[in-house]
Amino acid sequence: QEKVQQSPESLIVPEGAMSSLNCTFSNSASQSIWWYQQHPGKGPEALISIFSNGNKKEGRLTVYLNRASLHVSLHIRDSQPSDSAVYLCAVGGGSALGRLHFGAGTQLIVIP
């Protein structure tokens, strides 16, 4: 079964700083990596995905995937207080059709 580990558990950064979140997974055959954002009392919302080795940039978000080391990271440039949320890493496609395996999440707090 796919194992997804996230670090750190929590991260506090000042407004305007770069936030860096990490995720490792166990199955090199996994086809897709997703990052979700979850605000209190809400369901997770998909932020960005990556399927190929390398990096992908969307606005203030950059994702880096290294399949050899089974590692993916999410970087949020110019972090804003509204970015404060739980970030979930999800990995899928290596086994059951469409099923995503989720990590425990990183709590990001951006201080004004």
Next chain:
Amino acid sequence: GGIITQTPKFLIGQEGQKLTLKCQQNFNHDTMYWYRQDSGKGLRLIYYSITENDLQKGDLSEGYDASREKKSSFSLTVTSAQKNEMAVFLCASSGTANSDYTFGSGTRLLVI
């Protein structure tokens, strides 16, 4: 745009009681999922369904039943509520393999 609706938002039950949670989506998505979210443990898959009347067990199916009588709806039953089951139950749907999930806002279960 579509929406995925979970009812009720809050559910209070007594230990040993049978409790049912409901989920409706209007995306016309084929696959639907039920996850349980406990603090610090991430999302754990209870049941999923790839089409109407299909049911597949997840990692945490013991103590739960599910039903997919229509493509648009997926219900979850806690067969005998236990006090250690206080958690948030999240419903999600997806259109194709490796596509992102759309989540509902969750049902918060409290067992007294």
